[in-house]
Amino acid sequence: MSSDQPKKEISAIKGTHDILPEEARLWQLAEARAREIFELYGYRELRAPVIEPTELFEKGTGASSDIVTKEMYTFVDKGGRSVTLRPEYTPSVVRAIIEHRLDLQSQPLRYYYMGPMFRYDRPQKGRYRQFHQIDIEVFGEKDPAVDAEIVEMAHRLLARLGVEDVLTLVNSVGCKKCRPAYGQELRQAALAARDKLCPDCQRKAEVNPLRIFDCKNEVCRQVASGFPLIIDFLCAECRDHFHKFREYLDLYGIEYRVEPTLVRGLDYYTKTAFEIVAEHLGAQNAICGGGRYDDMVREFGGPDLCGIGFAMGLERLLSVARIQVPKDSFVYFAYLGDQAKKESLRLARVLRSEGIECLVEFRDRGMKAHFSRANKLGADWVLIIGEDELKKGKYQLKDMVNSRQFEGSALELAGIIKGKKILEIG
Numbered sequence: 001m002s003s004d005q006p007k008k009e010i011s012a013i014k015g016t017h018d019i020l021p022e023e024a025r026l027w028q029l030a031e032a033r034a035r036e037i038f039e040l041y042g043y044r045e046l047r048a049p050v051i052e053p054t055e056l057f058e059k060g061t062g063a064s065s066d067i068v069t070k071e072m073y074t075f076v077d078k079g080g081r082s083v084t085l086r087p088e089y090t091p092s093v094v095r096a097i098i099e100h101r102l103d104l105q106s107q108p109l110r111y112y113y114m115g116p117m118f119r120y121d122r123p124q125k126g127r128y129r130q131f132h133q134i135d136i137e138v139f140g141e142k143d144p145a146v147d148a149e150i151v152e153m154a155h156r157l158l159a160r161l162g163v164e165d166v167l168t169l170v171n172s173v174g175c176k177k178c179r180p181a182y183g184q185e186l187r188q189a190a191l192a193a194r195d196k197l198c199p200d201c202q203r204k205a206e207v208n209p210l211r212i213f214d215c216k217n218e219v220c221r222q223v224a225s226g227f228p229l230i231i232d233f234l235c236a237e238c239r240d241h242f243h244k245f246r247e248y249l250d251l252y253g254i255e256y257r258v259e260p261t262l263v264r265g266l267d268y269y270t271k272t273a274f275e276i277v278a279e280h281l282g283a284q285n286a287i288c289g290g291g292r293y294d295d296m297v298r299e300f301g302g303p304d305l306c307g308i309g310f311a312m313g314l315e316r317l318l319s320v321a322r323i324q325v326p327k328d329s330f331v332y333f334a335y336l337g338d339q340a341k342k343e344s345l346r347l348a349r350v351l352r353s354e355g356i357e358c359l360v361e362f363r364d365r366g367m368k369a370h371f372s373r374a375n376k377l378g379a380d381w382v383l384i385i386g387e388d389e390l391k392k393g394k395y396q397l398k399d400m401v402n403s404r405q406f407e408g409s410a411l412e413l414a415g416i417i418k419g420k421k422i423l424e425i426g
């Protein structure tokens, strides 16, 4: 391109977004609270790569799911391999368990993770192409008490983030034993109503009629409301599991609604499926979705290890969270002359070692300019270093919030700053 052509701004890819520092503070806080809560329940972080072999999702997420058929960021890398930016996290954890033989460790295994996921979907409010999930998984625990415990853990996190007005929807999607009979009935009903369905659901009627329940099209929803429901086809084991799951939810005092058409967009669920929706979020109101997947590890060639988990969308979560980031507290260095600059550098090292945030800037400023800069930045403290202070080896510390001034050595002042911090926190 010739250099005299007008320059075109390069912007972020559609459906992706920057998280700028002020907002990132909120993300950090939400992530820290999630981490804290998950660890309280014995979960530990497992970090898997963002990029995986495409077949992992074709096999795991399911070849007929919307994610795999329409939404994957898949490309061939320079080595000729088909790779995919992960659209969800569960298949990666399953791969990691099998690859590292984590199943040999004592069970249950409890993992959590936070990070970006990628789906080539139509961007809109609450739906992005790169979005972020908080994800937890438990392996090797078949007791329905754990199904309820993860729902309770999700609720605890939502409460810690000040999220109100949520609704918990639960269902059972059956298992290998009871789903085939249901599948047949459902397919018959779907094929009989085929002409009324949207083209996408016409295809689903053939390959995976369960997915019709996910369609947002009003006519399809209307038609699907007359379809048979899985709940009426559950085998004794699934019925018992669902019953106990709900009993444990009652024990935790968690209100929920049984939603017989809740099948979730993924193929691998067995038994429990649930979703937590924020009532005033509009069309994209699901903030958390999860369920059990008792066959997945085995279907990947691993051991017979049942699993359950949930994923929360951080963007949606933060759009309804009511959290406040504490104000940053830091010391601004107001120095005059080269000697004092050097002393500032030395002092800042001491204070930072004491865990105090310091800002030393290198523009030549007079004392007045220093103070107006400190005010603009919102500094809590200004450390003044002029000729007198250099001579005495004692410095002036101005408390910008309470307009008080102290004099002392670096460590004495550090004590004052930290003491105030402790007082404020306490």
Ligand code: AMP
Pocket (backbone or CB within 6 Å): 088, 119, 121, 126, 127, 128, 129, 131, 132, 133, 265, 286, 287, 288, 289, 290, 311, 312, 313, 314, 315, 316, 317
């Ligand atoms: P799923 O993996 O589809 O069950 O999604 C779990 C959660 O991730 C949802 O409840 C949403 O909060 C969030 N989520 C899913 N897809 C998107 C997206 N495209 N943009 C933003 N958040 C999403």
